[in-house]
Amino acid sequence: MRPRSSGTTDRSPQSPPPAPELGRRRFLGYVLAAPTLMAAAELAPAPAATAADTSSGPGIPTTDITEIVDLNDALTLAAAPTSALITVQVNTDGTVSFALPRAEVGQGITTSTAMLIAEEMDVPLDRVRITLADARPELLFNQLTGASNTTISTYTPVRVAAAVARGRLLEAAAIELGAAVSTLTIKAGEVIGAAGDRIGIGDLARKAAAVTTEAVTAELKPADRFTVIGTPQNRVDALAAVTGRKKFAMDLAVPNALPTMVCRPPTINGKVASVANLDAVRTMPGVTDAVVISTGVAVRARTFGQCIDAVRALNVAWRPGTAASKSDRTVLDELKAAEPSMGLPSVTPTVEETFTFHFRGNSALEPNCAIADVRSDRAEIWSGLKSPIVAKQTIAARLGLPVGAVTVHVTESGGSFGRKLFFDAASEAAEASQKMGKPVKLMWHRADDARQGRAHPMATSRVRASYLGGTVLGYKQRHTSVATDLSHGFGEVITAIAAKLPVGDIGFSETFFQLSQSMPYDFGVYSRVLNETDKGFNTGSMRNVYSPDVTCARELIVDRLAANMGKDPVRFRHDALSDERARAVLDKVADLGNWGRTMPAGTAQGIAVHTEYHAANAVLVEIDCRPETVNRPIRDGVAGPRVTKAVCAVDVGLAVNPRGLEAQMMGCLMDGIAQTLTASLHLRDGAFLEASWDNYFYTRQWNTPPELDIVIMPSSREKPGGAGELGVAAAMAAVACAYARATGTMPTSFPVNHGTLSFEPKPTVPPVPASPTDGLDHAI
Amino acid sequence: MPEHTFRVNGETVTVDVADDVRLLWVLRDVLGVTGPKYGCGINVCKACTSHLNGKAVNPCAIPVKALEPDDEVTTIEGLADTVDADLHPMQQAWLDQDVAQCGYCQPGQIMAAVAVVRRAKEEGREISDADLDGIRNVCRCGTYFRIREAIRAGAKAM
Numbered sequence: 001m002r003p004r005s006s007g008t009t010d011r012s013p014q015s016p017p018p019a020p021e022l023g024r025r026r027f028l029g030y031v032l033a034a035p036t037l038m039a040a041a042e043l044a045p046a047p048a049a050t051a052a053d054t055s056s057g058p059g060i061p062t063t064d065i066t067e068i069v070d071l072n073d074a075l076t077l078a079a080a081p082t083s084a085l086i087t088v089q090v091n092t093d094g095t096v097s098f099a100l101p102r103a104e105v106g107q108g109i110t111t112s113t114a115m116l117i118a119e120e121m122d123v124p125l126d127r128v129r130i131t132l133a134d135a136r137p138e139l140l141f142n143q144l145t146g147a148s149n150t151t152i153s154t155y156t157p158v159r160v161a162a163a164v165a166r167g168r169l170l171e172a173a174a175i176e177l178g179a180a181v182s183t184l185t186i187k188a189g190e191v192i193g194a195a196g197d198r199i200g201i202g203d204l205a206r207k208a209a210a211v212t213t214e215a216v217t218a219e220l221k222p223a224d225r226f227t228v229i230g231t232p233q234n235r236v237d238a239l240a241a242v243t244g245r246k247k248f249a250m251d252l253a254v255p256n257a258l259p260t261m262v263c264r265p266p267t268i269n270g271k272v273a274s275v276a277n278l279d280a281v282r283t284m285p286g287v288t289d290a291v292v293i294s295t296g297v298a299v300r301a302r303t304f305g306q307c308i309d310a311v312r313a314l315n316v317a318w319r320p321g322t323a324a325s326k327s328d329r330t331v332l333d334e335l336k337a338a339e340p341s342m343g344l345p346s347v348t349p350t351v352e353e354t355f356t357f358h359f360r361g362n363s364a365l366e367p368n369c370a371i372a373d374v375r376s377d378r379a380e381i382w383s384g385l386k387s388p389i390v391a392k393q394t395i396a397a398r399l400g401l402p403v404g405a406v407t408v409h410v411t412e413s414g415g416s417f418g419r420k421l422f423f424d425a426a427s428e429a430a431e432a433s434q435k436m437g438k439p440v441k442l443m444w445h446r447a448d449d450a451r452q453g454r455a456h457p458m459a460t461s462r463v464r465a466s467y468l469g470g471t472v473l474g475y476k477q478r479h480t481s482v483a484t485d486l487s488h489g490f491g492e493v494i495t496a497i498a499a500k501l502p503v504g505d506i507g508f509s510e511t512f513f514q515l516s517q518s519m520p521y522d523f524g525v526y527s528r529v530l531n532e533t534d535k536g537f538n539t540g541s542m543r544n545v546y547s548p549d550v551t552c553a554r555e556l557i558v559d560r561l562a563a564n565m566g567k568d569p570v571r572f573r574h575d576a577l578s579d580e581r582a583r584a585v586l587d588k589v590a591d592l593g594n595w596g597r598t599m600p601a602g603t604a605q606g607i608a609v610h611t612e613y614h615a616a617n618a619v620l621v622e623i624d625c626r627p628e629t630v631n632r633p634i635r636d637g638v639a640g641p642r643v644t645k646a647v648c649a650v651d652v653g654l655a656v657n658p659r660g661l662e663a664q665m666m667g668c669l670m671d672g673i674a675q676t677l678t679a680s681l682h683l684r685d686g687a688f689l690e691a692s693w694d695n696y697f698y699t700r701q702w703n704t705p706p707e708l709d710i711v712i713m714p715s716s717r718e719k720p721g722g723a724g725e726l727g728v729a730a731a732m733a734a735v736a737c738a739y740a741r742a743t744g745t746m747p748t749s750f751p752v753n754h755g756t757l758s759f760e761p762k763p764t765v766p767p768v769p770a771s772p773t774d775g776l777d778h779a780i
Numbered sequence: 781m782p783e784h785t786f787r788v789n790g791e792t793v794t795v796d797v798a799d800d801v802r803l804l805w806v807l808r809d810v811l812g813v814t815g816p817k818y819g820c821g822i823n824v825c826k827a828c829t830s831h832l833n834g835k836a837v838n839p840c841a842i843p844v845k846a847l848e849p850d851d852e853v854t855t856i857e858g859l860a861d862t863v864d865a866d867l868h869p870m871q872q873a874w875l876d877q878d879v880a881q882c883g884y885c886q887p888g889q890i891m892a893a894v895a896v897v898r899r900a901k902e903e904g905r906e907i908s909d910a911d912l913d914g915i916r917n918v919c920r921c922g923t924y925f926r927i928r929e930a931i932r933a934g935a936k937a938m
Contacts, residue, residue, distance in 0.1 A: 106882025106921045234878040241883030242871045242890060244815025244856035251814035259809055285798045303797070303805035308821065365819050365827060365920040366884045414817070414884030415920045446820040636824060637916075659878055663923070667881060670922025693918050694824040702913040704924040771802050771821050775841030778823065779832065780895045 025220045027156070029164035030085060032213045036092060036205040037172075039165035040085035041157045043101065043142050084138050086154075088117060088161040090169065094189055094202030096123055098161075099133040102154070103145040103386045104237075105364070105416035106667075107724040108660035111236045112151055113158055115657055119228040120162035120221055121169075122186040123201065130236065135388035135408035145386035146421055146541070147516075148613045148722025151656055155720050156220075163218035165208075169201050172208035223654070223718055230715065232659035237412070249369050249383050249411040250443055257371045257439035258288060260432055261307035263297040263314040264448050266764035267686035268537065270321035272296060277315045284310050289436040295452075298432040300440055305771065308445065312766040322536035324686045328458070331482060331534065331683060332356065335460045338533035339480045346466040348473055351560045353463055356749045357549040359482075359681040359688070360456040361696050362542040366414025367449040372429035373439035378405040383426040384413025391423035395430045417671075418542040419454055422485075445768040447691040454540035455681055455688070457482035461553040465523065470565050472576065475523035475557075479550055483532040484509055485539045513546055520611045521558070521576040543668070544728035547612060548675055549750075555608040555733035556746055569737075570595050573609060581716055582611050585618035585649040588711055593620035593647035602626035603644075606738025610730040613722030615652040616713075619669065619730040621645065621705070623738040634702055636694040638678045638758050641742070643735060645707040648727060653717030662710045665727040669708070670699040672731025676739065676747075678703065680754045689761040691769065697758065786847040788813060789858025795844065803839035803847065804828045807855065815856035815887045819918065826917035829888035829895075830855045836895030856887035859894065870894050873934030881921035889917045889927055897935040907935045 030040040089097045096117055104110045114128040136143055142153070166186060173191035174181045176199055183194040190198045223229075240246035265271065272292050281290045281299065286306030290299045299310040342352075370383035379399055385391050385408065392408040399406070413420050429442035444453070459481035466474045486509055513530035530546070562572035570590045577583045586609050589595075595605060599622070607620045622645040632639045648665050655661045678697035682689045690696040740746040749755070762769050785794045788811065795810050804821075807813040807830075816839055819827030823841040830839055831854040832847075839853075847853070859868045867875070870890050880886045892915055900907050912928045919927065 106884075108881070234875065235880060237883065238875050238878060238880055241880035241886050242856075242874045243860070243867075244887045246883045247814070248817075248884060250808075250818070253812065259805075286801075303801055303809040304818065304821075305801045305805035305809075306798070363920070364882070364884070365825065365918060366817070366882070367819075413882060415882040417920065443818070446822075446825070663878065663881055663926070666925055667922035670924060692820045692822055692824055694820075694822070698918065698920060699922060699924065700918065701915045701924055701928075704913075704928070706909060706928070708925045769822050772823050772841040773800070773843050773846075775803075775823060775838050776832070776846055778841070779835035779837045780892070780899060 025222065026217050027160040027220065028215060029160045029218050030213060030215055031164060031168055031210040032087060033210050034089070035209060037090040037165055037168055037208040038087050039161050039168060040087045041160035041164065043084060043086045043139060043154065043157045084142070086157055086161055088165045090165055090201055090205040090208065092202050092205045094200050095127045095129050096121060096165070097129045097131070098158070099131050101133040101136055101139055101143040102150045103384060103410055103413055103416070103420060104132060105145070105384065105386070105413035105420055107664060108235060108657065109150045111233060111660055112656045113154065114236050115228050115233055116155065116158045117162045119226060120159045121166045123189040125228065125233060125236070127189055132410040132412065134410065135392040137389050137392060137403060139389065143389050148724040148726060151720045152614065152722055159220050160218060163220050164216055167216065167218050168208040169204050172204045173199055176204070176207065229656050230654065230658070233657050234659065246412060248366055248414050249371060250441060252371060252382055252411065254371050254373060254382065254439055254441065257373060257441040258300050258302060259304040259307050260298055260300040260429070260440040260442040261304065261311050261445060262293065262295060262428060262442070262448065263299065263311040263316060264452050264767045265296060265318045265321060266767065267321040268323040268452065268688070270318040273317040273319045275314060275316050277313070281310050281313050284313060289438065291432065291435045293428060293431045293435060295428055298428070298442070300432070300436060300438065304443060308768055308771065311445070311768055312770060321686060323683070326536070326686055327684045328358065328682060331458050334533050335458065335480050335482070338531050339460060339462060340478050340529055340531055342462060342464050342476060342478060346464070346474070348466045348468045349564070350464055350466045351557055351564060353557060353748060355461045355553040357459045357461070358750065358754045359458045359683060360542060360675060360679055361450055361453065361681050361690065362417045362419045362456055362540060363449045363453055364413070364415030364417055364419050367444040367446055368419070368425035368453060369443040370426035370429040371439070371441045372426065372433040374399060374430055374433040379430060380407045380409070381426050381430060382409045382411050383423065384411050384416070384420050385423055385426065386416060386420045387423065391426050394423070395427055398427065399430055399434055418540050422454060422540055446693070447762065447768045450690045450692060450696055451688050452538065454538050456542035457484050457537065457539045459549055461549055463553050463557045465557055465561055467561060467565065470567065472523040472561060474525040475519070477528045477550065477554065478531070479513070479528065479546065480531045480533065482537055482539060483535045484541060484545070486541065516546060516612065517550055518611045520579055520582045520609055522578045523576065543671055544725040547610065547729040548672065548732040551608065551610050551729035552676070552733040552736050552750065555737055556740060559737050559740065560746065568596070570607060577609065579611060579616060581616040581651045582609055584713060585609065585616045585651055588649035588713065589618045589620040589647045592709060592711065593645070595620060602742055604738050604741035606734045606736065606741060608730045608733035608737055610733070612729070613726055615650065615721035615723065615726050617648065617650045617726050617730045619727070619734040620647040621734045621738050623735065623742050625739060625742040637700060637702065638697040638753060639702060640677045640753055641739060642703065643673050643705045646705045647709045649711040649713060650726065651713035651716050652721040652723050652726070654715045654720045655712050656720050658712045661712055661723050664723045665710050666708065668725065668727025669731040670704065671728045673703060673735055674699040675732045675751060676735040677751050678753055680751050682757060687764055689757070691762040695759045695761070782845070784844045784847060785849045787850070787852045789854060790861055792849070797844060799845035800843045803842040803844055803853070806844045807839060813855050813857060817884055817888060819885065826892060827885050827888040829891040829917065831891060831895065834898070836892050856891060859891065868894065869937035870897070870930070870934035873930040873937065876933060877926045877930040879923050879926040879930050881923055885917060885919045889919065892917050893927070893931045893934060897931065897938055900935070901938070907932055
């Protein structure tokens, strides 16, 4: 295998991909032949990134996209010049429709996309209808939702399509009103003439339609005329969410798609050896089918409750899985063995430490789930999918169907955090539906989701910083991790043809690591390396991927350096930061959070900085680690230290929807708190012990900071950066730094409570717990 | 198969389903009432929180046989009707604070919030930090802070 790296990552520093730009704000778009006005723009492939942008460290070679894209793919694309367009359609009722080729998982992109269209077309926000596009293989790798990239990559193309529509509406109105286009304006969805005469865009929808597809140019609205972009807006799906009308995959009524669950092995990725009572289980109340599939035994029943009963009744002999007999201790030994050398000892003073980060679950609250209706000649899938093209292609191959015979609908997702980059449930649902010959509505039990679902890999991070006097001379970080599965689409195009490439995904991981990690400080000679080991686990990119662990280790070392040099931690950071935006967010939280104020013993402040996704973020927290707080009684939960206050400042460049950005930063903060203080998976004898939310201690109300302040910095760039994952790293690091200061001991193992098992593990056979029957006794 | 009769969101329903099937599945899989969500099935995540005769309960832990014909089950879909308005004040507070992110847990959060506020009002006191800390509903998007703000605002309007 010859080593090669690729620069075609969705995560890379990049400019928003241009629609063909013909002037400062003039872009090429299309009007498509359609009954009502349909305007379009190219969702251009992201340009190849250069590692040089990411750090002052050694760059890695990039490979041109043409080396990666299969020639046939390129030819297919070339044969259909308008097939890869995104389209804005004007309807006769005055609404505007857009099928977004991305997944909405709570991050708010349906709202921000509606805002872009409302802005460019001058239509009210509530008249823009955003849906999620079915899998569109012709988009190649441009239908992957990840790496906080949606707004970065779609900001210009969506506006171009909307601007084309606007121009067409004005032209049609000019004919209707007998006026020159230059005398017309659009306001609140109506074209208004110089004399005040007006015509609604719905009335123009047919008249503005094209008979033949044609290329046109459009000019984008300049930023100084924005009235929607950059203003705080509530989510477009908020009403549906609070009334219970928002539909997730399991809420869809697909005819005859009955509840289906899978009886899973007691160890990670174990396999069915034999089933003793399949026929008996088939006769249980409500059960219609029970079949062995590749991951276990699937049962289909009238209700999920009866599926749970059937799963519990199955008597299965299992073969060992891919992590047989492994435990936290043995994996740590594997990591130690894989750690690269730190090189020769430094001749100058150093700060040096090794940090351990345990496995973490990235379960969303909506468990893995999918509906599948597989027939002999076709299949239809419904699921929350961030990589629907790979899902479609893979499922088609497994079912033995042509790709074109498989329709994949992307449903709204109940969270992702990296989990929905994978399509584990969709694959299973397709297999079960094919074997049963019936439609299935397949859902993972929470216990399945915790034990067999994707996990953030366990890792160690070794850091050595050398210094002399008040100057840092060098900084090395060696991150060693259980392998992260990036096969979902490190660029879907790479995955789609991965088997044809002479590279392993270790190379992809290292590339991904290099392209995603930035070093915001001028710390002299700098290097970072990722080493991976052990592919026996179901892993995935958890929100913010490598950055929380890498940043947490770095910021703790930064505090140590400052202490050794006798400098104030904020002053030290400020002077070492090379980026003006990073300095600004740091100063903002230090000022607003009253950095350095006197606090009682056992409580302290912590502060941290992180830059990624063309954005800068700083977080200041205050923590209470006093015994009476840490040990306060919480039923079936972990109390632990309480973050009592958090201040977060963020600069994403242009914030399309500041209210949505605030929401993302708030969520990231909760993730960071969990990762430092309470949330991890415990591996023992080939299985994770956690089986539900009373075992896995994600942040809860009792861990939430009662005081929270989020500041969005004035727009520093004309273009947006990424935000969905941005805040996790600095939040995790700030909490760790505060904990170190409050307790007087720098934590080196995360989360800090991992060494204490705070629950009684549930049995693994049967694999799911029975539902309780005492619900009436707990009424509030 | 045994028949069970009870009330859901103001209407009497009769379902033909085994005694021990939990109410959550009767609502979702038999009656098609999908506002209450599954998140754990063991009464710890609280995503299915609904009201039974005005008190917050978790249908994943209630066998359908436990319900009597005059028992009133209120899910998120029926909450606004209990105040005879398009939206319950707590739902409006949720909109005002733009609480929801993915939205999956939010029906349960709102139903729990209403019950917690009712309890405080019955006890003749304001919502406290301890009340808010005591809400057990999981939100994996981490909307907790806005939930706290919304409950305080919603309580004033209830």
